Amino acid sequence: MASDTQPIHPSCVLSWLLATSLPNQEQSLSTLISGMTLDSRMVKQGDLFVALQGAISDGRQFITNAIQSGAVAVLSETLAENEHGYLNYQNDVPIIHIFQLQQKISAIAMRFYFPQANLHKVTAVTGTNGKTTIASLLANSYMLLGQQSAQMGTIGNGLYNQLKASLNTTLDAISVCRELASYQEQGAMQTIMEVSSHGLVQGRIAAVPFNTAIFTNLTRDHLDYHGTMQAYADAKQTLFEKFPLQHRIINANDQVGRSWLMSYPEAIAYGLNIDFSFTERQHFNVTKVDYLAQGLAFEFVSSWGSGIINTPFYGDFNVLNIAAVSCALLADGFSLASIQEVMKQPTVVPGRMEQYFFPEQQLTFVVDYAHTPDALDNALQALQHHKQQGRIIAVFGCGGDRDKGKRPQMAHVAEQAADLVVIVDDNPRSEDAQLIVEDIKVGLTKPEKALVIHDRQQAIQYLLANANQNDIVLLAGKGHEDYQIFGDKKVHYSDRECLQALLNEQVIQDNTHD
Numbered sequence: 001m002a003s004d005t006q007p008i009h010p011s012c013v014l015s016w017l018l019a020t021s022l023p024n025q026e027q028s029l030s031t032l033i034s035g036m037t038l039d040s041r042m043v044k045q046g047d048l049f050v051a052l053q054g055a056i057s058d059g060r061q062f063i064t065n066a067i068q069s070g071a072v073a074v075l076s077e078t079l080a081e082n083e084h085g086y087l088n089y090q091n092d093v094p095i096i097h098i099f100q101l102q103q104k105i106s107a108i109a110m111r112f113y114f115p116q117a118n119l120h121k122v123t124a125v126t127g128t129n130g131k132t133t134i135a136s137l138l139a140n141s142y143m144l145l146g147q148q149s150a151q152m153g154t155i156g157n158g159l160y161n162q163l164k165a166s167l168n169t170t171l172d173a174i175s176v177c178r179e180l181a182s183y184q185e186q187g188a189m190q191t192i193m194e195v196s197s198h199g200l201v202q203g204r205i206a207a208v209p210f211n212t213a214i215f216t217n218l219t220r221d222h223l224d225y226h227g228t229m230q231a232y233a234d235a236k237q238t239l240f241e242k243f244p245l246q247h248r249i250i251n252a253n254d255q256v257g258r259s260w261l262m263s264y265p266e267a268i269a270y271g272l273n274i275d276f277s278f279t280e281r282q283h284f285n286v287t288k289v290d291y292l293a294q295g296l297a298f299e300f301v302s303s304w305g306s307g308i309i310n311t312p313f314y315g316d317f318n319v320l321n322i323a324a325v326s327c328a329l330l331a332d333g334f335s336l337a338s339i340q341e342v343m344k345q346p347t348v349v350p351g352r353m354e355q356y357f358f359p360e361q362q363l364t365f366v367v368d369y370a371h372t373p374d375a376l377d378n379a380l381q382a383l384q385h386h387k388q389q390g391r392i393i394a395v396f397g398c399g400g401d402r403d404k405g406k407r408p409q410m411a412h413v414a415e416q417a418a419d420l421v422v423i424v425d426d427n428p429r430s431e432d433a434q435l436i437v438e439d440i441k442v443g444l445t446k447p448e449k450a451l452v453i454h455d456r457q458q459a460i461q462y463l464l465a466n467a468n469q470n471d472i473v474l475l476a477g478k479g480h481e482d483y484q485i486f487g488d489k490k491v492h493y494s495d496r497e498c499l500q501a502l503l504n505e506q507v508i509q510d511n512t513h514d
C-alpha cells in the first residue's frame with residue numbers, strides 16, 4: 001500500500017529528474033514536479049504519474065484519469081525500444097514514453113525523494129523464511145545498542161516499534177524511496193529492509209544503495225510466480241550481484257547459500273555445525289545448542305572470538321537467525337560482549353513463535369507465520385525440541401491463488417512432525433476453500449491423524465475443549481495477519497486476538513470465582 005507519508009523534498013524540474021534515465025532528451029521539460037505516484041487513484045495536483053503495464057491492469061489506461069486529477073506530467077511504459085524517449089502531449093501535459101520503465105522508477109524516485117540516500121545505511125534481508133524475524137531482531141538490536149533504526153517488511157514499515165501496516169513485504173519503488181527519506185529525516189541511522197523476490201524482479205528496490213545483504217535460505221515458495229526454483233534463486237541472487245554491498249552475509253547450512261559462498265570469497269558465512277577450519281573466510285559457527293523450556297543457550301566460534309549466547313527464542317532456525325544478526329552487528333564493528341548482552345533481551349516479533357498459555361487447561365498455543373513446507377517443518381521440530389511432555393498439534397491451511405504444489409507437501413510435513421493435524425482455512429482468496437483442503441489431504445498418508453475444521457476460531461475452541469494437558473498447539477500461517485480473504489472480501493480475523501480474547505474470558509471467570 002502506498003505510504004501516506006508527506007514528501008519532505010523540494011519540488012524539481014522534470015528535465016533534471018530524468019537526466020540520468022533519459023540522458024539524450026532533446027526537449028527541455030520545464031514542468032515542475034511536486035510528487036510521484038504509480039496509482040491514478042492517488043494522484044494529487046502537481047504529481048508525476050508513472051503508468052506501468054502491470055500483472056492485472058495496464059496503468060496506461062488511467063493516464064486520462066491521472067491528468068484529470070492533477071498530474072502535470074506522465075511517464076508511460078513502452079515495451080518497444082525504438083519508442084524510448086518519445087514525447088507527446090495530452091491537454092498540454094507531457095507524456096514521456098520510457099522503455100523498461102518498471103526497472104527505472106526506483107532510480108527516478110530516489111533522485112526525487114532521497115538524493116542523499118548514500119548517507120543512510122540500508123541492510124537487505126532476503127530468503128524464503130526468516131526475513132521478518134531477522135529484520136525485527138536486527139532493528140531491535142541497534143535500538144538496544146543506542147542507534148535509532150527503521151524497519152520495512154511484512155509486518156509493516158516505519159521507525160522501530162512504530163510500524164504502519166503494509167500491503168506487500170517489499171513496497172513499490174516510489175514508496176520505498178519516500179519512506180527511506182522520511183526515516184533519515186526522523187533520525188534513523190539505518191533501515192533494515194526485507195527484500196522479496198517479487199520486489200527484486202519488479203525493480204522495487206533497484207536503486208537502493210544497500211550496504212549489507214543477508215541471505216537466509218531458499219526453499220519451496222512462490223513457484224506460481226517464478227515457475228522454477230532456479231528462477232526463484234536467480235531472482236534472489238541479483239541482490240548479491242547488482243548492489244554496491246560492503247558486506248554479504250550468507251547461510252552456509254543452505255544449499256543455495258553454499259553455492260553462492262563459492263562466488264563471494266569475501267562474504268561472511270554463518271552456520272550450525274559447519275567446519276570452517278579449512279578456510280580463511282570470516283565466519284560465525286554455532287557448535288552446540290541447548291533447548292531450554294524458556295529459550296535457547298548456544299555455543300559459537302567465530303572470526304571475532306567464541307562464547308555462549310542465551311536467548312528467549314526457540315528452535316534451530318532461530319539459532320541461525322541470531323547468527324545472521326550477530327554477523328551483521330560484528331561486521332558493523334560492535335563487540336561480541338555487547339551482542340551477547342543484547343541477545344538476552346526479548347524481541348517481540350508479532351506472530352512469530354508467539355506463545356499463549358492457558359492455565360486452566362495447562363495448554364500452550366503458539367502463533368506462527370509458517371506457510372511453506374520448510375517453515376512448518378522447522379516450527380514443529382522446534383516445538384518437539386523444546387517440549388517437556390504432551391503432544392504437538394499442527395493447525396494449518398494453505399492460501400488460495402498461491403503455489404498449489406506446496407499444499408500436499410505441507411500436509412506431509414505436518415503429519416510427520418505432529419501428533420495430530422487440524423486443517424483450517426488460510427486466505428482461500430478466489431478459490432473454493434474445500435478444494436484447497438482436498439489438495440492438502442492428497443499429501444496425507446495417515447488421514448486418521450487429521451481433522452478438518454475450516455473456521456480457525458472453531459478449531460481453537462475445539463482444541464481448547466479437547467486437547468490434553470501439556471499439549472502444544474502450533475497455529476501456523478496467519479502470524480501477524482488480522483484478516484481472512486474470501487473471494488475479494490477481507491474479513492477481520494486474527495489468531496492472536498482470538499487467543500487473547502479467550503484468555504481474557506478465563507481471567508474474568510477466575511476473578512468471578514474468587
Ligand SMILES: CC(=O)N[C@H]1[C@@H](OP(=O)(O)OP(=O)(O)OC[C@H]2O[C@@H](n3ccc(=O)[nH]c3=O)[C@H](O)[C@@H]2O)O[C@H](CO)[C@@H](O)[C@@H]1O[C@H](C)C(=O)N[C@@H](C)C(=O)N[C@H](CCC(=O)O)C(=O)O
Nearest residue numbers: 038039040052054055056057059062168169170172196198
Ligand atoms: C503480482 C504482483 O506482484 N503485483 C504487484 C505489482 O502490481 P502490478 O503493477 O502488477 O499492478 P496492477 O494491479 O496490474 O496495476 C498496474 C498499474 O496500474 C495502476 N493502476 C491500477 C488501477 C487504477 O485504477 N489506477 C492505476 O493507476 C497500478 O497502481 C499499477 O501501477 O506491483 C504493485 C506495487 O509494487 C504490488 O503491490 C503488487 O503486489 C500484489 C498486491 C501482490 O499480491 N503481490 C505479491 C504476490 C507479492 O508481491 N508478494 C511479495 C512476497 C511476499 C512474501 O513472501 O513475504 C511481496 O513483496 O509482498
Ligand SMILES: Nc1ncnc2c1ncn2[C@@H]1O[C@H](COP(=O)(O)OP(=O)(O)OP(=O)(O)O)[C@@H](O)[C@H]1O
Nearest residue numbers: 128129130131132133154317368369370375378379
Ligand atoms: N531462518 C529460518 N529458516 C527456516 N524457517 C524459518 C526461519 N526463520 C523463521 N522461520 C519460520 O518461517 C516463518 C516465517 O518467518 P519470517 O516471517 O521471519 O520469514 P519471512 O521470510 O519474513 O516470511 P515472508 O516471506 O512470508 O514474509 C516463521 O514463522 C517460522 O516458522
Ligand SMILES: N[C@H](CCC[C@H](N)C(=O)O)C(=O)O
Nearest residue numbers: 371398399402426427477478
Ligand atoms: N505474504 C505471503 C504469505 C501469506 C501467508 C498465508 N497467510 C497466505 O495467505 O497464503 C503471500 O502473500 O504469499
Ligand SMILES: [Mg+2]
Nearest residue numbers: 131132154194
Ligand atoms: Mg516477511
